[in-house]
Amino acid sequence: MTRQRMGDRIATALLWAAGILILVILAAFLIRILGQGLPVLDWNFLTSKPRAMAAGGGIGPQLFNTFYITALSLLISLPIGVGAGIYMAEYAKPGRLTELIRLSTEALASVPSIVLGLFGMILFVNGMGWGFTIAGGALALSLLNLPVLVRVTEEAVRAVPQSYREASLGLGATRWQTIAKVILPSALPGILTGVTLVAGRAIGETAILIYTAGVTVSRHFPDPSLMAAGETLAVRIWAVKSEGLVPDADRIAAGTSALLVLVVLVFNFLLAAPLYWYRSRNSR
Amino acid sequence: MNRARFSDRIALYLLTFSAITVSLVIAAILVFVGKEGLLTFLDVNPIEFFFSPDWNPPAGRFGALPFFVGSVAATAIALLIGAPLGLAGAIFMAKISPGSMRTAMRQASNLFVGIPSVVYGYIGMTTLVPWVRDNLGGQGFGVLVAGVILAIMVLPTILGVSEDAIRSVDVALEEGSLGLGATRWQTIWGVILPAARPRILAGVILAFARAFGETTAVQMVIGNSPTVVRSLTAGTSTLTSQIIMEMGQTPPGSPWNRALFMMAFGLLVVSLIMILLVRWVSNRGVAK
Amino acid sequence: MSEQMRMTVENVDLYYGNFRALRSITLNIPANRVTALIGPSGCGKSSFLRCLNRMNDLVPGARVSGSILMDGEDIYAPHVDVVLLRKRIGMVFQRPNPFPMSIYDNIAYGPRIHGEKRKAVLDELVESSLRGAALWEEVKDRLSKSALGLSGGQQQRLCIARSLAVKPELLLMDEPASALDPISTAKVEDLIRELRENYSIVIVTHNMQQAARISDYTAFFLSGELVEYGPTGTMFTNPRDQRTEDYITGRFG
Numbered sequence: 001m002t003r004q005r006m007g008d009r010i011a012t013a014l015l016w017a018a019g020i021l022i023l024v025i026l027a028a029f030l031i032r033i034l035g036q037g038l039p040v041l042d043w044n045f046l047t048s049k050p051r052a053m054a055a056g057g058g059i060g061p062q063l064f065n066t067f068y069i070t071a072l073s074l075l076i077s078l079p080i081g082v083g084a085g086i087y088m089a090e091y092a093k094p095g096r097l098t099e100l101i102r103l104s105t106e107a108l109a110s111v112p113s114i115v116l117g118l119f120g121m122i123l124f125v126n127g128m129g130w131g132f133t134i135a136g137g138a139l140a141l142s143l144l145n146l147p148v149l150v151r152v153t154e155e156a157v158r159a160v161p162q163s164y165r166e167a168s169l170g171l172g173a174t175r176w177q178t179i180a181k182v183i184l185p186s187a188l189p190g191i192l193t194g195v196t197l198v199a200g201r202a203i204g205e206t207a208i209l210i211y212t213a214g215v216t217v218s219r220h221f222p223d224p225s226l227m228a229a230g231e232t233l234a235v236r237i238w239a240v241k242s243e244g245l246v247p248d249a250d251r252i253a254a255g256t257s258a259l260l261v262l263v264v265l266v267f268n269f270l271l272a273a274p275l276y277w278y279r280s281r282n283s284r
Numbered sequence: 285m286n287r288a289r290f291s292d293r294i295a296l297y298l299l300t301f302s303a304i305t306v307s308l309v310i311a312a313i314l315v316f317v318g319k320e321g322l323l324t325f326l327d328v329n330p331i332e333f334f335f336s337p338d339w340n341p342p343a344g345r346f347g348a349l350p351f352f353v354g355s356v357a358a359t360a361i362a363l364l365i366g367a368p369l370g371l372a373g374a375i376f377m378a379k380i381s382p383g384s385m386r387t388a389m390r391q392a393s394n395l396f397v398g399i400p401s402v403v404y405g406y407i408g409m410t411t412l413v414p415w416v417r418d419n420l421g422g423q424g425f426g427v428l429v430a431g432v433i434l435a436i437m438v439l440p441t442i443l444g445v446s447e448d449a450i451r452s453v454d455v456a457l458e459e460g461s462l463g464l465g466a467t468r469w470q471t472i473w474g475v476i477l478p479a480a481r482p483r484i485l486a487g488v489i490l491a492f493a494r495a496f497g498e499t500t501a502v503q504m505v506i507g508n509s510p511t512v513v514r515s516l517t518a519g520t521s522t523l524t525s526q527i528i529m530e531m532g533q534t535p536p537g538s539p540w541n542r543a544l545f546m547m548a549f550g551l552l553v554v555s556l557i558m559i560l561l562v563r564w565v566s567n568r569g570v571a572k
Numbered sequence: 573m574s575e576q577m578r579m580t581v582e583n584v585d586l587y588y589g590n591f592r593a594l595r596s597i598t599l600n601i602p603a604n605r606v607t608a609l610i611g612p613s614g615c616g617k618s619s620f621l622r623c624l625n626r627m628n629d630l631v632p633g634a635r636v637s638g639s640i641l642m643d644g645e646d647i648y649a650p651h652v653d654v655v656l657l658r659k660r661i662g663m664v665f666q667r668p669n670p671f672p673m674s675i676y677d678n679i680a681y682g683p684r685i686h687g688e689k690r691k692a693v694l695d696e697l698v699e700s701s702l703r704g705a706a707l708w709e710e711v712k713d714r715l716s717k718s719a720l721g722l723s724g725g726q727q728q729r730l731c732i733a734r735s736l737a738v739k740p741e742l743l744l745m746d747e748p749a750s751a752l753d754p755i756s757t758a759k760v761e762d763l764i765r766e767l768r769e770n771y772s773i774v775i776v777t778h779n780m781q782q783a784a785r786i787s788d789y790t791a792f793f794l795s796g797e798l799v800e801y802g803p804t805g806t807m808f809t810n811p812r813d814q815r816t817e818d819y820i821t822g823r824f825g
Contacts, residue, residue, distance in 0.1 A: 114548065
């Protein structure tokens with residue numbers, strides 16, 4: 001066997017090893033998290049309130065807050081993000097302003113989440129005097145969502161074939177009608193993928209919410225008030241391991257971790273199926 | 285103006301407004317965080333802040349050097365582990381693996397991304413730290429475990445960007461190399477990787493920025509000791525972990541509080557420099 | 573023919589999955605001669621060319637039956653080292669595909685991957701290959717500059733030089749001049765005539781006048797079949813098959 005052939009064989013073996021290693025690491029993680037945490041999850045755990053000092057608390061309010069804040073942040077960031085994305089794809093002319101907006105989007109995307117959290121603290125907690133609230137958390141979280149939504153929307157809209165636009169305009173439709181009725185529906189799968197991405201990140205976010213939604217929950221459960229304190233599942237894991245006040249911190253952390261991972265898994269699969277169906281229905 | 289044209293007009297205004305909002309937001313962040321941070325230097329000497337290893341705010345010592353060093357060390361270890369592994373994985377996915385494995389790895393990458401950073405921190409804290417302590421000595425906490433966890437967290441970024449870059453290398457180049465009698469690996473190493481280098485580099489820089497700015501996972505495994513890195517397994521601190529540890533206990537407007545904000549501003553500046561670097565590297569590649 | 577044969581092809585079929593792209597191809601490639609493969613688009617001449625250096629192995633689902641012998645050995649035999657085969661058979665593609673490296677590195681790439689490291693040897697190889705491709709004079713002062721800065725015609729001659737650097741016995745050229753302007757085309761054609769002294773060449777071309785100008789033997793392909801094959805002069809002035817005559821006189825294709 002020539003030296004070159006030998007090198008080829010070794011390289012191929014190493015590359016296979018890398019691929020398998022990556023899969024093994026993931027499997028190990030999932031097994032560990034789910035193995036430790038799934039047994040903790042029962043109805044009681046999922047619905048009862050946390051205890052400050054004693055064992056046996058649950059994560060009911062945090063579960064509620066997680067979805068509440070995520071949904072709110074999407075509500076806020078979706079229109080602006082998709083709007084900006086459409087603007088960039090359809091209206092923006094090459095020039096200084098467009099370059100500035102693009103740079104801004106990339107810059108916003110690169111801001112570390114803790115900095116976003118501190119910004120949110122300056123603005124909402126201190127500046128507006130709200131203290132730690134669901135509203136503050138949702139607003140800060142939407143800052144995280146924004147750049148991703150802009151980029152994903154722009155890409156999805158650009159990917160729509162030019163022929164669709166021409167056909168619509170040729171029939172006498174205005175620009176906005178073309179966008180609303182032809183382009184957006186076609187770009188929807190791409191945008192939805194972005195929404196999944198964003199929602200997934202939001203659900204697992206801690207650094208932002210610690211400084212805007214806080215590490216406590218409201219006394220009432222469920223409390224839909226926007227001004228209530230809004231500790232989420234992810235923040236709870238961190239808080240419980242940092243404070244160390246509750247004796248069963250490990251149990252709570254393990255269970256909550258497993259729950260979060262489960263939610264992410266379900267999310268991934270849940271949205272993959274309808275996307276697949278939508279795509280196959282609309283492609284020729 | 286009929287209704288259609290009217291809504292067209294409104295749409296234009298709203299969309300433009302949305303786009304400008306993004307710029308306003310980032311500007312606001314720079315201004316607010318920067319202001320709070322820079323006010324530190326009313327009370328603290330910048331030389332002390334950036335170069336002194338002595339951090340003891342209650343005693344008036346504001347040396348943030350340990351945190352800069354810690355951040356750089358953890359991130360460097362993360363890249364040392366994650367970049368080769370990610371690149372190898374990407375080459376494997378793009379050129380060698382059978383289709384089923386490629387799909388499996390893509391799904392794996394998506395799942396990696398989906399796991400919240402706090403869960404990474406939790407696993408690191410409860411599994412890796414004890415293991416390191418028992419087998420490698422030291423405290424277990426420190427930049428080694430932080431680096432490993434960060435490596436896993438940035439793996440999907442490197443995998444994704446590198447795989448894309450490799451796939452978009454013109455197949456004519458590959459055929460040219462194979463036609464000369466090169467083996468597959470020779471072709472990958474000699475032609476494909478060099479051609480994909482700008483984009484792979486951009487991906488690595490992106491990964492650096494993510495690792496540098498990661499807070500929760502790092503804080504749970506770094507040991508939270510404001511001392512400069514002494515060894516791979518000695519407790520230390522990073523910019524991000526120190527901020528999250530102490531921010532809650534500092535009164536707003538105090539030098540301590542402002543110093544933490546200055547650290548946050550430092551993080552922001554580093555991240556912005558990174559994306560400028562990414563742009564520069566990408567443009568250089570395209571021009572060639 | 574009383575010529576020595578570089579390659580003999582017997583009853584070769586080529587399948588892409590279930591689609592039969594080539595049917596019962598039988599012909600010989602003589603040594604130190606230029607053999608042209610002509611035919612209308614899609615007739616299989618490029619596919620056939622790619623069988624000769626097993627480039628079709630890269631296409632999933634491609635399958636070859638029949639025998640292709642080089643120096644008496646079947647190149648598709650299981651123990652054959654494909655990598656070595658491709659060193660002995662060079663290929664120049666339709667669109668120039670220089671690597672994004674310097675001119676020097678492009679030429680040196682081939683020898684380097686086969687193990688040559690000595691600078692003196694590489695320097696000599698680079699020069700002789702570039703001379704062989706009639707490009708040396710034009711680039712000798714900028715060997716370290718990127719190959720992508722060359723014109724289309726120069727890039728193609730670079731690719732030819734690159735193939736020559738690994739010292740092949742046989743050169744396959746897939747429409748090497750079709751992406752070039754007329755002046756560059758003329759240069760490439762002159763080059764091919766010169767190369768014949770030392771190499772056996774198989775060239776695919778859709779330009780019949782080109783085939784008539786530079787080749788010694790011509791093979792006419794149509795819909796995956798080899799219709800006719802023989803000395804170029806005879807093929808063009810006195811074709812045996814009516815289809816050949818129709819194609820040559822421009823009645824179709």
